[in-house]
Amino acid sequence: MAELKIVGTSVSRKDAVEKVTGMAEFIEDRYMGPMLYAKMKKSTVAHGKIKSIDTTRALKHPGVKAVLTGKDYPNLIGLYLIDRSFLAVEKVRFWGEPVAVVAATTEKAAAEAVELIEVEYEELPGVFDPREGMKPDAPLIHEDLANYEIVPIFYPKAGTNIANHFKIRKGDINKGFEEADLIIERDYYVPQMQHVPIETHKAAVQWSPDGKLTVWSTAQSPNVVRQLLSKSLDIPMHKIRVISSYIGGGFGCKAGASIEGLLVPIAQKFPGHIVRIVFTREEDMQGTFTRQALYSKLKTGVRKDRRITSLQYKMIWDGGAYTEYGVNIVRAAGYSSTGAYDIPNVKTDSYCVYTNNSIGGPVRGFGMCEMQWGIERQLEVIARELDMDPLEVRLINGMKKGSSTASGQVVHDLDYDKCLKVVADKIGWGKKESNRNGKYRGKGIAGLVKCPAQPSNAASSAIIRINEDGTAHVMIGATEMGQGMLTAISQIAAETLHIPVDKIDIKVPDTDFTPYEWQSVGSRITYTCGTSVKRAAEDALGQIYRVAADLLETPEEDLSFDGKNIFSTNNSDKKATIREVADSCKKCTGEGIAGPIIGRGSFVPTNMTNLDPETGQGNPGLFYCFGATGVEVEVDPETGVVTVLQLACSIDAGKAVNPQLCTAQLHGGTIMGLSTALYEEVCFDKGIMLNRNFTDYKIATIDNTPHMDSFIIETPETHGPYGARGIGEQPMIGVAPAIANAVCNALGVEFNTFPLTPERVWQAVKDKK
Amino acid sequence: MLSYDYIKCADLNLAFQELEEGEQVYPLAGGTDLIVGMRGGKFAAKTLIDIKDVPELNVLKEDDQGITIGAAITLNEVTGFTPVRENVPILAEGCHSVGSYSIRNRATIAGNICNASPAADTAAPLYALDAVINIAGSGGNRSIPIKEFFIGPGKTALNKGELVQSVLIRKPYPKGKGIYLKASRTGSVDLATVGVAVQRWGDQVKIAIGAVAATPVRAFSVEKAVNEAGEKRWADAARLVHEDISPITDLRGSREYRYHMVEVLVRRGLEQTMGV
Amino acid sequence: MTEKMPVNFTVNGDKEEREAVVGQTLLKFIRDELHLTGAKEGCEIGECGACIVLLDGKPVNSCLILAVELDGKDLVTIEGLSKNGELDRVQKAFIKHAAFQCGYCTPGMILSARALLERKPNPTDEDINQALSGNLCRCGAYQEIREAIKASSEK
Structure with a gap:
């Protein structure tokens, strides 16, 4: 590979000046036109039949233009399992589920009218624990499960609350346990958390009299929004335009399609008006995806030589009231269920179970934080039982080139050992720090792995327009929600086109103008969109050479381009500026050679397969990204307060397209992980979410943030653009188990759940006594 | 958006009159609890009297009596007041524990105690200092010890027509940490x-x-x-x-x-x- | 009920005479009436700091202030920080250190930082932590933010 000039450098963010000056446009920042404001009426029971909805008084309220209920939304929506309606029809399945929507000329009128809607429910027995929900006599939440449309890689059980049962059968589990000298069994629990991006969910919709629908949304995935709206509302795609401005944080909650469709029937009644909805913080916490809670049981067999022979992993996920997206998290956790370790015999059963809690859905890590919590805690227990070094257990069993995952996919491009060793070195692994002032110190380590969880044909595309002066517009459908995608993608384009990155313009997506991107999720954009852009740039560059060859009457293979001039490597007189080539090139005779140069590139994975329905064997991973976290803590056993003294994180990025932004992701994911490890838990009481604001749902602040040391490892991804792979979610995965392992080592206790709140740690110390 | 009247008040007597005669009248100083409470439906205010510019409430002084902290004085002002830091640093710690820096630029010590949360961070220090609450009202002024000011969650000893004028930390100051x-x-x-x-x-x-x-x-x-x-x-x-x-x-x-x-x-x- | 009241104030150096609706928060007024949309809404209860602006030079949560309270005050929003197209040094440092990701909390973050540097030209880590603990950044750019603020202080 030629020496890279732009990829691998820390150029400033493309969105930098806009974002530090307040000019960056988020969707609520623009005046759009005559406005109607929408507000939702929400269910006051977690599970119940809707006996009646009386909207009479609300409709008469001054300023109110429309009040809609479930009957106005005949079709269901969903990404994988089509089980959700925009408004509840006939029954409600979680507390706070929207049952009606009001549109009014002011937000105040809309809010007042919502209070005037009267809804009568007949409350039904609820399911709040998926383990109970799995039982045959549990109250049924979706009576129509058997009739729902579903992508045929998921396996719901009709007549039950099980929305998906994913299985791994690899090797011979019994033989594996027979070979083992030690068998460890533990139960684990991971509670729900919330993404809480500082920007809540927002959408605005306009219906023009000619039947064109325009949607502005905080959506991470405008193309999916367009596709799902087209299907559920029966509008052809060319009549739907979806625009995602800058997004004030996504972390998964703005994936799929969420609130946009709710507004469309209103907009259709008032052509030309903009109908807008802005979620309050409370609505955002309670009404959008939560991270699914996970109840799990691990049984691990280990030989004395420290090799793990077998793993039996049972996962029961709290899918919440609708699992349109959640079924795939359950699947991803299933096919990745050995974590970063090579285990020959595996039996996994991963169940997605409907409950009457808030809707489960994607969160940074897509099941990996929850699933690998069990793996990484279990390894610690194993190490202690065998009196071995936890790092060594990880190094011995960790995946290496040629290892196979739970689904039997062979991994090639990784250096997991190095990921572990750098963080271990950094925190002084093996050096026991003495306890001081009645406080206990401990170190912990955890590894991590994740591949994008996406359909095997999730595609991507890019267009590059070369301007007359040789500058370029890169057009893509990926969204910018902070991850730095615009910058990294520009760098890939600039590198390939041999032009400086500041000669590239790139914008957030607008489906009328930017080409298809499946979703900005799964840490996939650098790889998928990056590959598309690289191909588009190569296409454009090829055209530049072809045109120049014609113009200069020189064979293409003799030409070179330095960003300004295309010249013959044999004859320095044969030279044309990029301007001459790009600006409707003509010969000296005046005869035209070529019009504007437009490069195109697209991508679809060719290395992924379906999985066997019985064994789960196959290739679900586009690429696998490994990393590790190392932590030193100090614990006050009296108060239970955990202080993180050292925090080191590593990621095998393949190639860091922009090392500074890669590090920023590493830090950001690590802080989110720390926040969940120590503070975050959504509390429910029979489906009612109790901590729905920042007063009682606490996330890490700057003074909770210790200094972090980060390490980028670069084992090139063979098919990634310039060797890069995605890293956005991964840094979060190892943090909770690493912190817990450190606390466990400090105190000599076991934690099977988190967050490690002061009270929980104190309780563990007390129970040990 | 909520509907209510707003009265900017520079005269204490006008405030008393409004508090006495009006229904659901709330004094507004920093507003950091009041506006949150109104949004959440905890307070159904019909009138807000903005008392921030009332001169008597803007007193922050030390004299023979001790330290007087007017009701409109923000927590950051209390924390930064040298006589507080030198003589009763425990009060500075309590004030500093409330909310964030930007909240403390608005929030007042009087507001913190009038909200009457049992968890109010300034309250425990004020109890330990035997602070005196100076109450003013149309019926005259009175002073009560802090422990008589708190009656229950959200409930204070204020009568209709009264407001907290200031908090007094009396001399002699405590000797010791x-x-x-x-x-x-x-x-x-x-x-x-x-x-x-x-x-x-x-x-x-x-x-x-x-x-x-x-x-x-x-x-x-x-x-x-x-x-x-x-x-x-x-x-x-x-x-x-x-x-x-x-x-x-x-x-x-x-x-x-x-x-x-x-x-x-x-x-x-x-x-x-x-x-x- | 008085629906609107006159408010006279300066915003980013310019004198303004407006009317404010009673009951409207300062945040809504800044965004909807002044059309300065850098200040963001994130929680409406003063917990997240995305709406922080400088009022008489001090950082305050504009979601917890009424628009009518603006009368007689000096307001600075993120839009007023750069002068004649020249970015403030804190803004430059935020760019250099990649001290933001999604950018939604950034206006509030930068204004809190700016006010800190006025009070303490050479803040320690602890000073920064104390001053910015009311500015939530879910992207977790805190370490970069500390670095950016320290870099701005070294001049």
Whole structure:
């Protein structure tokens, strides 16, 4: 590979000046036109039949233009399992589920009218624990499960609350346990958390009299929004335009399609008006995806030589009231269920179970934080039982080139050992720090792995327009929600086109103008969109050479381009500026050679397969990204307060397209992980979410943030653009188990759940006594 | 958006009149609790009287009486006031524990106590300092000790037509160290799971605790043991605090954890103020 | 009920005479009436700091202030920080250190930082932590933010 000039450098963010000056446009920042404001009426029971909805008084309220209920939304929506309606029809399945929507000329009128809607429910027995929900006599939440449309890689059980049962059968589990000298069994629990991006969910919709629908949304995935709206509302795609401005944080909650469709029937009644909805913080916490809670049981067999022979992993996920997206998290956790370790015999059963809690859905890590919590805690227990070094257990069993995952996919491009060793070195692994002032110190380590969880044909595309002066517009459908995608993608384009990155313009997506991107999720954009852009740039560059060859009457293979001039490597007189080539090139005779140069590139994975329905064997991973976290803590056993003294994180990025932004992701994911490890838990009481604001749902602040040391490892991804792979979610995965392992080592206790709140740690110390 | 009247008031008597005659009239100073409470439906205000510019409420002074903190003085102003820092640093600690820096640029000590949350971070220090609340109203002025000001969660001794004019920390100031120890879920901007104020007064101690009862409470059992019986084993003294408190379980902590934490923080407070 | 009241104030150096609706928060007024949309809404209860602006030079949560309270005050929003197209040094440092990701909390974050540097030209880590603990950044750019603020202080 030629020496890279732009990829691998820390150029400033493309969105930098806009974002530090307040000019960056988020969707609520623009005046759009005559406005109607929408507000939702929400269910006051977690599970119940809707006996009646009386909207009479609300409709008469001054300023109110429309009040809609479930009957106005005949079709269901969903990404994988089509089980959700925009408004509840006939029954409600979680507390706070929207049952009606009001549109009014002011937000105040809309809010007042919502209070005037009267809804009568007949409350039904609820399911709040998926383990109970799995039982045959549990109250049924979706009576129509058997009739729902579903992508045929998921396996719901009709007549039950099980929305998906994913299985791994690899090797011979019994033989594996027979070979083992030690068998460890533990139960684990991971509670729900919330993404809480500082920007809540927002959408605005306009219906023009000619039947064109325009949607502005905080959506991470405008193309999916367009596709799902087209299907559920029966509008052809060319009549739907979806625009995602800058997004004030996504972390998964703005994936799929969420609130946009709710507004469309209103907009259709008032052509030309903009109908807008802005979620309050409370609505955002309670009404959008939560991270699914996970109840799990691990049984691990280990030989004395420290090799793990077998793993039996049972996962029961709290899918919440609708699992349109959640079924795939359950699947991803299933096919990745050995974590970063090579285990020959595996039996996994991963169940997605409907409950009457808030809707489960994607969160940074897509099941990996929850699933690998069990793996990484279990390894610690194993190490202690065998009196071995936890790092060594990880190094011995960790995946290496040629290892196979739970689904039997062979991994090639990784250096997991190095990921572990750098963080271990950094925190002084093996050096026991003495306890001081009645406080206990401990170190912990955890590894991590994740591949994008996406359909095997999730595609991507890019267009590059070369301007007359040789500058370029890169057009893509990926969204910018902070991850730095615009910058990294520009760098890939600039590198390939041999032009400086500041000669590239790139914008957030607008489906009328930017080409298809499946979703900005799964840490996939650098790889998928990056590959598309690289191909588009190569296409454009090829055209530049072809045109120049014609113009200069020189064979293409003799030409070179330095960003300004295309010249013959044999004859320095044969030279044309990029301007001459790009600006409707003509010969000296005046005869035209070529019009504007437009490069195109697209991508679809060719290395992924379906999985066997019985064994789960196959290739679900586009690429696998490994990393590790190392932590030193100090614990006050009296108060239970955990202080993180050292925090080191590593990621095998393949190639860091922009090392500074890669590090920023590493830090950001690590802080989110720390926040969940120590503070975050959504509390429910029979489906009612109790901590729905920042007063009682606490996330890490700057003074909770210790200094972090980060390490980028670069084992090139063979098919990634310039060797890069995605890293956005991964840094979060190892943090909770690493912190817990450190606390466990400090105190000599076991934690099977988190967050490690002061009270929980104190309780563990007390129970040990 | 809520509907109510707003009256900017520069004259205390006008404020009394509004408070006396109006229905659901609330004085507005920093607004950091009031506006949150109105949004959440806790307060149904029909009129807000903005009292920030009333001269009598903008007093921040030290004189022969002690330190007077007017109702419109922000927490950051209290924290930055040299006589407070030098003589009653425990109060600065309590004020500093409320919210974030930007909140403390608006929030006032009077607002913190008028909200009457048992967890109010300024309350326990004020209890331990035997602060006096100067109340003004159309019917005249009166002064009551802080412990009579708190009546229950959200309830104060203010009568209709009255407002807090100032908080007074009387001279003589306590001799000896005072400390406010707060347990919370994150250790950052957070409400107190429990808050313990321990103030040495020469060879005596006063201890006050927040978030463990319907109002902040004094730990009289502990004080008695230390001050009267001469208990020097701080752990033993601290154990007595269980008799002074009756915490509940909520999102911030269980009853058991609160009992435990109060004991730990009282002991630590005694160690740090009365000597190990 | 008085629906609107006159408010006279300066915003980013310019004198303004407006009317404010009673009951409207300062945040809504800044965004909807002044059309300065840098200040963001994130929680409406003063917990997140995305709406922080400088009022008489001090950082305050504009979601907890009424628009009518603006009368007689000096307001600075993120839009007023750069002068004649020249970015403030804190803004430059935020760019250099990649001290933001999604950018939603950034206006509030930068204004809190700016006010800190006025009070303490050479803040320690602890000073920064104290001053910015009311500015939530879910992207977790805190370490970069500390670095950016320290870099701005070294001049």
